[in-house]
Amino acid sequence: MQFYFKVGISYLRFMIKVVLLGAGNVAYHLAKAFKLSSNINFVQHYRRNNKNDAYFELDIPKTDDLNELKIADIYIIAINDDAVTSLSKQLNLTQGLVLHTSGSLPLSALQCENNKGVFYPLQTFSKEQTVDFKSVAINIEVAHKKDFDLLERFAKSISNYVYEIDSFQREKLHVAAVFANNFSNHMFKIAKDICDEHNISFDILKPLIKETAEKIQNIDPKQAQTGPAKRNDQSIIKKHLEQVSGEQKEIYNIITESIINNN
Amino acid sequence: MQFYFKVGISYLRFMIKVVLLGAGNVAYHLAKAFKLSSNINFVQHYRRNNKNDAYFELDIPKTDDLNELKIADIYIIAINDDAVTSLSKQLNLTQGLVLHTSGSLPLSALQCENNKGVFYPLQTFSKEQTVDFKSVAINIEVAHKKDFDLLERFAKSISNYVYEIDSFQREKLHVAAVFANNFSNHMFKIAKDICDEHNISFDILKPLIKETAEKIQNIDPKQAQTGPAKRNDQSIIKKHLEQVSGEQKEIYNIITESIINNN
Numbered sequence: 001m002q003f004y005f006k007v008g009i010s011y012l013r014f015m016i017k018v019v020l021l022g023a024g025n026v027a028y029h030l031a032k033a034f035k036l037s038s039n040i041n042f043v044q045h046y047r048r049n050n051k052n053d054a055y056f057e058l059d060i061p062k063t064d065d066l067n068e069l070k071i072a073d074i075y076i077i078a079i080n081d082d083a084v085t086s087l088s089k090q091l092n093l094t095q096g097l098v099l100h101t102s103g104s105l106p107l108s109a110l111q112c113e114n115n116k117g118v119f120y121p122l123q124t125f126s127k128e129q130t131v132d133f134k135s136v137a138i139n140i141e142v143a144h145k146k147d148f149d150l151l152e153r154f155a156k157s158i159s160n161y162v163y164e165i166d167s168f169q170r171e172k173l174h175v176a177a178v179f180a181n182n183f184s185n186h187m188f189k190i191a192k193d194i195c196d197e198h199n200i201s202f203d204i205l206k207p208l209i210k211e212t213a214e215k216i217q218n219i220d221p222k223q224a225q226t227g228p229a230k231r232n233d234q235s236i237i238k239k240h241l242e243q244v245s246g247e248q249k250e251i252y253n254i255i256t257e258s259i260i261n262n263n
Numbered sequence: 264m265q266f267y268f269k270v271g272i273s274y275l276r277f278m279i280k281v282v283l284l285g286a287g288n289v290a291y292h293l294a295k296a297f298k299l300s301s302n303i304n305f306v307q308h309y310r311r312n313n314k315n316d317a318y319f320e321l322d323i324p325k326t327d328d329l330n331e332l333k334i335a336d337i338y339i340i341a342i343n344d345d346a347v348t349s350l351s352k353q354l355n356l357t358q359g360l361v362l363h364t365s366g367s368l369p370l371s372a373l374q375c376e377n378n379k380g381v382f383y384p385l386q387t388f389s390k391e392q393t394v395d396f397k398s399v400a401i402n403i404e405v406a407h408k409k410d411f412d413l414l415e416r417f418a419k420s421i422s423n424y425v426y427e428i429d430s431f432q433r434e435k436l437h438v439a440a441v442f443a444n445n446f447s448n449h450m451f452k453i454a455k456d457i458c459d460e461h462n463i464s465f466d467i468l469k470p471l472i473k474e475t476a477e478k479i480q481n482i483d484p485k486q487a488q489t490g491p492a493k494r495n496d497q498s499i500i501k502k503h504l505e506q507v508s509g510e511q512k513e514i515y516n517i518i519t520e521s522i523i524n525n526n
Contacts, residue, residue: 081499104491104499104502122467122468122471123470124471124474124475124487125489126478126482126489128481128486129478129482135470135473136470137466137468137470139467161466161467163464163467165467168461169461171506172458172460172461173467175457175506176454176455176457176463176468177468177471178490178515179453179454179515180451180454180471180472180475181471181472181475181490182493182522183447183450183515183518184446184447184450184451184472185478186484186488186492186518186521186522186525187442187443187446188442188447188479188487189484189485189488189525190439191439191440191442191443192439192483192485194438195436197435198432198435199432200428200432200435200436200439204400204402204426204436205385205400205436205443206400206480207386207398207399208387208440208444209443209476210477211386211387211394212387212443212444212448212476213472213473214473214476215448216451216469216472217469217472218392219389219391219392221449221451221455223389223391226388226389226445227387227445228367229449233344236344239367239434240437240438247521247524250517251517251518251521255446255449255514257510258449258510258514259449
């Protein structure tokens, strides 16, 4: 019995105490990941109001008062970019590492007295889709080197892919992610519009889209490219341009040109 | 013994005799799929020369003479679009269904005396990547209704996803596929360029790209959209535009505008 008791104590001591601040999509998926991790002691959830409590389904202490935050190793802020600085200014903590989760804010957006860091999970979060955090790339940065081990241990508690990225690189990474995620998704949207317009099931394109993303897991995207622009097949390009108009035509033109230029 | 013999005979009679014409990427992956299918009797491989024979690794009769084609149920032409009509004109067959595999050619591109059809596998084929044909969408069309059953049975022998699409729809589908595949891949390429330029590992973006494609398997791409353009977050958009130039800036601008307009 004593043996187990001792293990229990040292185990609890090893666990990272975490307070989560926020109630949006990122906070929601983080909360789920914290509950699943055996290295994280998820001690409190701060949110401005109880509107999303039922949705979050957390059986841990909650507060809407920044002066009532519990003692923790890590305070992780997952709220709108615009609100991060102002919330951080209101923090009145004597210890703990404060993190924001934004891809587009520098570390200096945190303006509290604490030690600071960034924990940027590079993923597209929506409420409809569950996320396996184990395969989400977490990009971390600390203001003081001494905090790195804690932050890395924390990040590795929920993901297998942890990268150290500074504020400058994170800014660039965020732009790259807009191309890789938002803009490619918009290409899927246009493809669906074309299908809808001509009574073609978008399902036909789904395996192709899956394969497009699979392919670049192992092959350089430049090498993976195929199609009329890659072949500079002007007769097909001309035929396609006759079939689209307006915005679609403009986008077809500019991306085709860019593929040809990069060949 | 007699029993097995009889089963063997009827089984062979049920199998679809196929001659493959072509030695490019599509032909290569088709050949692999034919070998794996228990419903297909792959009787001959026609190619202009023996250059790719070692690569194809086919232990079946080969020919480079269109006058020596064996009797078959299906002759499937998987060559460059430009060459399809001229090859079809040289065919001198008394029977069999002749198919082309192009997304951008109408059925009428086939100019032989035979019955004709189209077998368009919607996938991005490259030599480096193996393809599981079972999950490739096959789009079929026949000139004569009576050939539909044979073509459908043939397509279903190698894929679980078979769709009937006419020449007009196929033309539109091909444009949609360029957006869904080639153009989204180019977004990945630009993302990688940005990463490379700033010493960021492209690996960081790979889970995000996978998730982007996964997400739209179940959610409408319009609903799946996230990011600064979707939120019309002009301060982030402005920041991003300061970080890109030339072609990247032009593409960032036009797609962002299109996402905002479609919101």
